[in-house]
Every structure is written in C-alpha cells, then in structure tokens.
Amino acid sequence: xxxxxxxxxxxVAVSTLAAAPFYLSDYGVGLLIGMxxxxxxxTAWALFSGPTRxxxxxxxxFFGIGAYTVAVFSETLxxxxxxLLAAAIGGTVAAVVGLSTxxxxxxYFVIFTxxxxxxxxxxxxxxxxxxxxxxxxxxxxxxxxxxxYWQLLALLTVTMLIGWLIGRSRIGLALKAIxxxxxxxxxxxxxxxRTKLVLFxxxxxxxxxxxxxxxxxxxxxxxxxxxxxTVSFLTLIMALLGGPMRLWGPMVGAVPxxxxxxxxxxxxxxxxxxxxxxxxxxxxxVMPNGVLAKLExxxxxxxx
Amino acid sequence: xxxxRTAVTRALWRFTSAIGVAAIAAFGVTESHAADDKTSITIxxxxxxxxxxxxxxDMTVTPNYELWxxxxxxxxxxxxPDGSQLPIEVVEYDDRSSAEEVVRAVERLATQDExxxxxxxxxxxxxxxxxxxxxxxxxxxxxxxxVTDKAPEFVERWDTSFWFMGGGxxxxxxxxxxxxxxxxxxxxxxxxxxISVADGFGIDLVNAARPDLEAAxxxxxxxxxxxxxxxxxxxxxxxxxxxxxxxxxxxxYPPHTFALTKQAQVANYxxxxxxxxxxxxxxxxxxxxxxxxxxVMSLGGIDPxxxxxxxxxxxxxxxxxxxxxxxxxxxxxxxxxxxxxxxERVGLDRAAVTEELSTGTFETVLGTTKxxxxxxxxxxxxxQWQDGTFVAVAPGDRAGAGSVVLPKPGWQ
Numbered sequence: 001x002x003x004x005x006x007x008x009x010x011x012v013a014v015s016t017l018a019a020a021p022f023y024l025s026d027y028g029v030g031l032l033i034g035m036x037x038x039x040x041x042x043t044a045w046a047l048f049s050g051p052t053r054x055x056x057x058x059x060x061x062f063f064g065i066g067a068y069t070v071a072v073f074s075e076t077l078x079x080x081x082x083x084l085l086a087a088a089i090g091g092t093v094a095a096v097v098g099l100s101t102x103x104x105x106x107x108y109f110v111i112f113t114x115x116x117x118x119x120x121x122x123x124x125x126x127x128x129x130x131x132x133x134x135x136x137x138x139x140x141x142x143x144x145x146x147x148x149y150w151q152l153l154a155l156l157t158v159t160m161l162i163g164w165l166i167g168r169s170r171i172g173l174a175l176k177a178i179x180x181x182x183x184x185x186x187x188x189x190x191x192x193x194r195t196k197l198v199l200f201x202x203x204x205x206x207x208x209x210x211x212x213x214x215x216x217x218x219x220x221x222x223x224x225x226x227x228x229x230t231v232s233f234l235t236l237i238m239a240l241l242g243g244p245m246r247l248w249g250p251m252v253g254a255v256p257x258x259x260x261x262x263x264x265x266x267x268x269x270x271x272x273x274x275x276x277x278x279x280x281x282x283x284x285x286v287m288p289n290g291v292l293a294k295l296e297x298x299x300x301x302x303x304x
Numbered sequence: 305x306x307x308x309r310t311a312v313t314r315a316l317w318r319f320t321s322a323i324g325v326a327a328i329a330a331f332g333v334t335e336s337h338a339a340d341d342k343t344s345i346t347i348x349x350x351x352x353x354x355x356x357x358x359x360x361x362d363m364t365v366t367p368n369y370e371l372w373x374x375x376x377x378x379x380x381x382x383x384x385p386d387g388s389q390l391p392i393e394v395v396e397y398d399d400r401s402s403a404e405e406v407v408r409a410v411e412r413l414a415t416q417d418e419x420x421x422x423x424x425x426x427x428x429x430x431x432x433x434x435x436x437x438x439x440x441x442x443x444x445x446x447x448x449x450x451v452t453d454k455a456p457e458f459v460e461r462w463d464t465s466f467w468f469m470g471g472g473x474x475x476x477x478x479x480x481x482x483x484x485x486x487x488x489x490x491x492x493x494x495x496x497x498x499i500s501v502a503d504g505f506g507i508d509l510v511n512a513a514r515p516d517l518e519a520a521x522x523x524x525x526x527x528x529x530x531x532x533x534x535x536x537x538x539x540x541x542x543x544x545x546x547x548x549x550x551x552x553x554x555x556x557y558p559p560h561t562f563a564l565t566k567q568a569q570v571a572n573y574x575x576x577x578x579x580x581x582x583x584x585x586x587x588x589x590x591x592x593x594x595x596x597x598x599x600v601m602s603l604g605g606i607d608p609x610x611x612x613x614x615x616x617x618x619x620x621x622x623x624x625x626x627x628x629x630x631x632x633x634x635x636x637x638x639x640x641x642x643x644x645x646x647x648e649r650v651g652l653d654r655a656a657v658t659e660e661l662s663t664g665t666f667e668t669v670l671g672t673t674k675x676x677x678x679x680x681x682x683x684x685x686x687x688q689w690q691d692g693t694f695v696a697v698a699p700g701d702r703a704g705a706g707s708v709v710l711p712k713p714g715w716q
Contacts, residue, residue: 025415030408037404122531125502129529135507136429145411218403220432222504225403230355265405266412269398273354 014157021146029145035258036152037214041231042239042250043159044206047166048199050244051175054105058097058113059235061120062090062204064226066211068124071137071221079141083212090208091201093120098200102193105182114232121227128223135223141216151213159206163247171195234261237276241283243290252291344393345382345652347373348419350409351426355401359558361426363586364449364632367624369394369423372640374623382644385651395419403433410434414441420652421643428452428504435462444658446643448636451475451508459678464658468635468680472512475603478685478698479579480516482601483551486710487522492576495549497526499540501556505582509555525549534560537567544573550711551577558583561602562592569596569715576711577601585630585687585694597689599712604631605687605696607704616669630687630694635680638668 017036021029041059049056069086077085101112128135166172174195177185186192215221234257242253257279264275287294349369352361373392376382381391395417399406406425413419414437422443424431431450438445439462446466452458453471486492496517500506506529517524525547528540541564544552552575554564561583568574583589584602593600606613613634620628620637628634643657645666650656665674670682684696688708695706 025411027408027412027414027416030411034404034408125531129502129507133507133511135502135504136432138432214404217407218429218433219436220429222429224356224503225429225433228355228402230400230402265398265400265409269353269396272398272400 014153017153018150021149026145029149031262033145033149033152033214033217034262035255036149036156037210038234038238038258039251039254040152040156040159040210041207041235042242042254043156043163043247044203044210045235046239046244046250047159047163047206048196048203049239050246050249051172051179052196052199053179054102054196055110055236056113056200056203057110057229057232057236058116058204059207059232060227060229061113061117062094062207063211063231064117064120064124064223065090065093066208066213067215067218067221067226068137069208070141070212070215071139074139074141074216083209086208086212087205091205094201094204095197098197098204102196102200114229117227117229117232121223124227125223137221139216139219139221143216145217148213148217152210155206155209155213160247162202162206166199167247171198175199237280237283241287241291243292245289246292249290249292342390342652345390345421345647346393346395346417346419347421347423348395348397348413348417349423349425350397350399350406350413352401352406352430353398357399357401357427357430360449360582363629365426365636367620367626367628368633368636368640371620371623372637372644375619376644383648385649399425399430403430406430407433407437410437414443421647421654421657423640424448424450432458435465438462439464442654442658444643444646444654444661446639446661448639449632451505453508453512455679456677463678464654466639466661466675466678466680468639469632470679470681470683470685472508473516474683475685476509476513476516479513479553479601480520480522481700482686482698482708483517483522483577484520486577486708491710492550493548494521494523495525495547496522496551496553497544497547497549497575498524498553499526499528499530499544499556500554501532501534501560501581502529503532503557505557506555509581513553513555522551530560532557532560535563537564538571541567541571541573545571545575550575551579553577553579554581556581556583558586561589565589565593565597565600569593572715574712574714578712582631584689587627587629589689590692596715598691599689599709601686601688601697601708601712602631602694603686604629605684605694605706606630606634607684607696608693608706610671610704612669612671634669635683638670638673639680641668642666642673 020032045056045059048054066086069089070082073082073085097116101109104112174190177188177190178192178195182192211226218225238254238257239250240253241257242251243249264272351366352358373394377391381389383389395413397409399409410422413422422438424445424447425434426449428450431447435445435458442464444464444466445462446468448468450467451469451472452467453473455467455471458465458467487494498510498513500510514524526544526549530540556564561580564580578599579601581602584600585604590597616634616637617627642661646657646660646664650660662675662678665672673682686698687694687696690706690709697706697708699705
C-alpha cells in the first residue's frame with residue numbers, strides 16, 4: 001500500500017511545519033499564519049462547495065462569528081471553552097441557515113450567501129449599538145504569533161484529514177452524485193438536503209474556528225474589521241485556482257496566491273486591486289477547473 | 305487505483321515544493337541586514353491603499369507622510385547628534401484594509417526590513433492592532449488617526465505608544481459646553497436632535513455625548529442610529545425638524561455628512577446649531593455645500609491667524625496638490641515633526657527617542673508642543689465654518705480660539 005509512504009510524508013511535512021517557528025523570524029511566522037489561515041479557509045470552503053458546486057460567499061460571516069465570539073467571551077471563559085463555544089455557535093448558525101437555504105440552487109445560493117455575510121454583520125452591529133452600547137471590543141490574550149500558528153496548523157491537519165475521510169466515505173460519493181446531477185442523485189435514493197446540510201455545517205464550523213483562532217492577533221475587533229468581504233473573495237479565488245474538487249487543490253491555490261499577494265502588497269502597494277481583478281478574470285477564463293485539472297489536461301494532451 | 309496514487313503523490317510533491325518556496329521566502333528575507341555604515345534612515349509604514357479604509361488614509365495619513373519625507377529629504381535629511389545628516393528611505397506596504405495584513409506588515413517592517421522607525425496605520429482599530437507589536441519590538445508608536453477615550457489605559461499597557469487625537473468624550477463635552485452657553489444666552493432652546501452612524505466613530509461619539517448632554521441639562525428629543533449604507537436622509541431630517549430642536553447633531557462619516565448637507569439644503573432645514581461629523585472639515589466641503597457652509601460646525605478646526613499652520617497648509621497644497629483636512633492632518637504632521645526632532649536630539653536609539661518624545665518639548669506646526677502622559681492634549685475639539693475657513697472655537701480659553709457664531713445663518 002502506498003498509503004504508508006504518503007502518511008510518512010504527511011507526518012514529516014506537519015512536523016517540519018510545526019518546528020518552523022523556532023527557525024523563523026516573527027515575520028516568517030506571520031507569513032505562515034496568513035498562509036495556514038487561508039489554506040484552512042480554502043480547504044474548508046472546498047469541503048462543501050467543491051463537490052456540490054454550490055459557490056458560497058458566506059465565508060466571512062462564519063469567520064467573523066468566530067472572531068466575535070472570542071472577543072465577547074475571552075475575558076470570562078477559559079480559552080479552550082471559548083473555542084468550543086465559537087464552533088458551536090458557527091455550527092448552529094450554519095445549520096439554521098442551511099436548513100432554510102440549501103434548497104436554493106445556482107446563482108440564488110451565491111447571492112444569498114453574500115447577503116448572509118452582510119446580515120450577520122448588521123445583526124452584530126445592531127446588537128452592539130442597541131443592546132450593549134459598544135462597538136469595538138478588545139481581546140487581550142497572551143498569545144504570540146507562534147501559538148496562533150500552531151493552533152491553525154492543527155486545525156488545518158484535522159481539516160485535511162476530514163476531507164480525506166469524506167473522499168473515501170459514502171457521504172463523499174453521495175456528494176459527487178449531487179454535484180453531477182442533483183435530480184438523479186435524489187432519485188438514486190440520496191437524501192440530498194441532509195447530505196448538503198452536514199457538509200455545510202462542517203465546513204462552516206471549521207471556518208468559524210479559523211476566525212476564532214486568528215482574532216487574538218488583532219487586539220481590537222469591530223464588525224468592519226472581522227466581516228471584511230475580501231476574506232470571502234480571496235478564499236473563493238484560492239480554492240478555484242487550485243481546484244475545489246480535489247483534496248489538495250485549495251492548498252495548491254492558496255499558497256502561491258498568498259505569496260503573490262504578499263509580494264504585490266510590498267512591491268506594488270498602489271496597484272493591488274487591479275491585479276486582483278485581473279487574476280479573477282484569468283482564473284475564470286483560463287483555468288475554470290483549477291491548476292491541478294489544467295496540468296492534468298496538459299499531460300493527457302501531451303500523452304495523446 | 306494507479307492514477308489515483310500518482311495524483312496523490314503528485315499533489316504531495318506540489319505541496320512540499322510550495323512549502324519550500326515559502327521557507328525560502330521567509331528565510332531569504334531575514335538575511336537582508338542593514339549595513340553598519342548607514343547611508344539613510346529607513347522609515348516604514350503600512351497604510352490602507354485599497355479597501356474600505358483607503359479613503360480615510362488617503363485624506364489624513366498618507367499625504368502627510370509623503371509631505372514630511374519630501375520636506376526632510378529636500379533639506380538634505382535628518383541631522384543626527386554626531387553631526388552626520390542622513391536622508392529618509394521609505395518602505396511602504398498596502399494593508400488592504402485588513403487587520404491581519406497590517407499586523408503582518410508591521411512584523412515584516414520590524415523583523416525583516418529592520419527599519420529604524422515605523423509610522424502607524426490609519427484608524428483606531430488598526431492602531432490598536434499594531435500597538436502590542438510596536439511595544440514588543442520597542443518602536444515608538446505615534447498613533448495619529450485614532451480617537452479613543454482609553455488612551456491613558458493604553459499608555460500604561462504599551463509604554464511606547466503616543467496618542468494624538470484625543471477621545472470621543474473630549475469632543476462631545478466641548479460641544480455640550482457650547483450648547484449650554486448658547487442656551488443660557490437664549491440663542492437656542494433646550495432640545496437636541498442627534499443622529500449617529502452605527503459604526504465605530506458614531507457609536508463612540510454618541511455614547512460619550514448622551515451623558516454629557518444630560519449632565520448639561522439638555523433634552524435629547526431625537527436620538528437615532530442609522531446604518532453606514534444610508535444615503536437618503538429625508539425622513540431622518542424631517543423627524544429631527546419635527547421635534548422642534550434648535551440643535552442638530554450628526555456623528556457621521558463623510559458620505560453621510562455630504563448627503564445630510566445636501567438634503568438639509570433641499571429641505572431648507574437650517575437649525576441654529578448644525579453640527580456634522582467627519583467630512584465637514586474636508587476642504588471639499590465648501591464645494592459640497594455650494595459655498596453655503598457658513599456656520600456649520602464639526603470636530604477639529606484651525607486658528608486662522610496661526611502662521612505656522614497657514615504655512616503648513618500652503619506647503620501641503622503645493623507638494624500634494626490638494627489642501628489637508630481641518631482636523632487630523634495637522635496633528636499627524638506635528639507628530640512626524642516631533643519624531644524628527646527627537647531623532648535629531650538623541651539619535652536612532654529607539655528607546656531614547658521614545659523617552660524624548662515622552663518628556664521633551666518640541667516646536668511643531670501646532671506651536672510649542674509637549675505631550676502629557678504620552679498624549680497630545682492641545683487639540684481643537686470643535687470648529688465652525690466662518691468666512692470660508694473652518695475656525696477652531698473650542699476650547700474657548702485656548703489662545704487663538706475663535707468665538708462661536710450662533711445661530712447659524714440660513715442656507716441661502
């Protein structure tokens with residue numbers, strides 16, 4: 001079985017990454033935080049959106065919920081409990097939202113999820129303005145960059161493991177069938193809505209945790225900071241670039257894009273938006289199925 | 305199964321090489337050390353050049369950084385205590401209006417670029433996001449564009465931080481004083497209509513204003529928060545007018561400030577006190593109000609007879625191509641002058657510069673400037689448009705203060 005070799009390779013990769021903060025500067029760790037954050041977001045996003053082809057722009061809604069939960073409870077509850085609570089809130093919101101919307105298809109779902117991010121943001125804002133009377137919240141947790149990075153790395157490993165397991169399970173097969181043709185899948189006896197709901201909740205919970213883990217890095221939280229729609233768009237574009245149908249796809253998309261954005265913001269601080277727009281167009285027109293699929297296509301083409 | 309195996313292996317290879325690239329990027333950059341014999345002073349900053357914060361940063365922060373660097377380098381650089389004179393070299397990043405980006409950019413400036421000094425980003429939230437890092441790396445943090453009532457607390461928490469724009473309560477208590485005087489003089493009635501944007505600035509200010517107005521014995525007849533996306537204020541202004549309040553207060557952001565002005569002109573609503581939020585002190589406000597801004601009040605203001613300030617405004621116009629706003633710009637420029645003078649006195653040792661900023665006295669565009677508990681307190685809290693200039697009217701006992709002219713004349 002080749003699995004042992006792959007497993008060993010993964011173990012080496014994870015432990016190398018876990019040891020990295022001991023050799024890197026704070027900025028190096030910062031890079032790793034950003035990278036592992038986006039890889040986790042893109043992988044979690046692709047867990048649901050890849051096989052079902054339901055393009056979700058709600059990423060930042062859950063990301064923000066996670067961050068806000070930490071901001072609200074970090075002073076009163078022990079930290080592990082705060083994370084659990086964040087996951088529970090994110091999962092619950094996803095379940096409620098999923099139950100009511102996963103029957104929507106195509107562009108209606110995209111629009112709804114985009115609206116959801118705004119809805120959550122406005123609800124939080126309304127609550128803070130009218131009920132608590134504050135808006136900004138402070139997070140004073142004694143975390144350094146590397147602590148946040150280790151948590152993200154652990155979450156990423158778990159996420160990849162979940163993705164790998166799903167690919168080998170009945171539910172993974174059911175998802176592929178739904179992605180190919182929902183009507184046929186339903187006729188074949190698959191409980192379409194339940195399957196979609198399970199994946200949506202799982203994906204949203206992981207995204208919520210990313211927000212919760214990253215939040216202590218910013219000290220100060222307000223809705224415009226944590227519900228920044230750019231997070232949704234970047235996650236989407238990273239997953240699409242690598243290819244959301246494959247387990248490693250989002251990672252292959254997220255790492256180079258993250259480094260590219262970093263390079264752009266350092267070397268072309270005034271032109272970031274232009275590059276981002278061009279990149280969107282390029283990906284959609286040239287590689288609609290992602291880099292991995294494109295490479296595969298090229299290989300097959302050369303072989304023929 | 306064969307194809308599956310190769311696909312996995314291939315993906316793993318790609319994954320490992322991606323990590324390799326990342327490692328090289330991260331390691332490679334740490335090697336770039338500054339040479340011992342310095343040829344320049346490196347100043348780094350990350351500001352929002354794209355995203356929702358770009359507008360504010362481009363009005364108040366970035367132009368002043370550029371102006372200051374331009375001024376210093378035109379003069380040949382900063383003179384160090386050892387007699388040498390070094391020009392400024394700038395390292396700038398775009399934080400893309402993201403808190404995570406601004407944090408990483410500061411880490412990058414401190415540990416990779418190893419710049420001599422770091423200038424702060426725009427906005428209260430982002431200044432707080434970078435404050436722990438600035439303190440950790442020992443960089444003086446001249447928080448310019450950040451309004452917060454908690455500055456005294458922050459100074460204790462991060463001892464290298466300096467706060468230049470005061471807190472919400474400073475602005476609202478100054479406003480309450482003005483209203484009380486006008487009421488006691490019989491110019492206005494006791495009622496206030498107050499609206500606020502449901503976002504950081506609006507909430508901060510309105511929360512500070514409520515107790516101040518109540519303590520002043522004013523009746524808040526109308527108190528409404530509106531979402532940041534609001535663009536039509538017809539109903540709100542109608543309701544505010546219907547309360548019969550003589551004072552209208554809006555803690556608004558520029559788009560609302562502009563829309564409120566236009567709507568008030570259309571509806572011919574011109575209460576004796578017309579106080580707006582951010583944007584009323586922008587030079588462009590005179591165009592927005594079709595030149596009828598006489599009597600409108602807002603935060604900030606300048607002393608029109610202050611020659612230093614006039615020279616600064618002229619220079620800003622000349623170098624940047626547009627005039628600075630009447631509130632934060634001059635404070636930020638003054639903070640840069642303080643940094644420059646502190647470096648000239650004690651050199652590039654950051655701890656010494658921080659100490660000097662904290663205890664020294666400086667000559668800036670604000671006049672003779674000295675910080676109190678790491679905070680600038682000589683700030684104009686309230687201004688009013690008078691004869692085409694946004695004149696500072698509070699604190700009224702400070703030298704150079706104009707006097708409030710109420711009631712505000714009509715729009716025509």
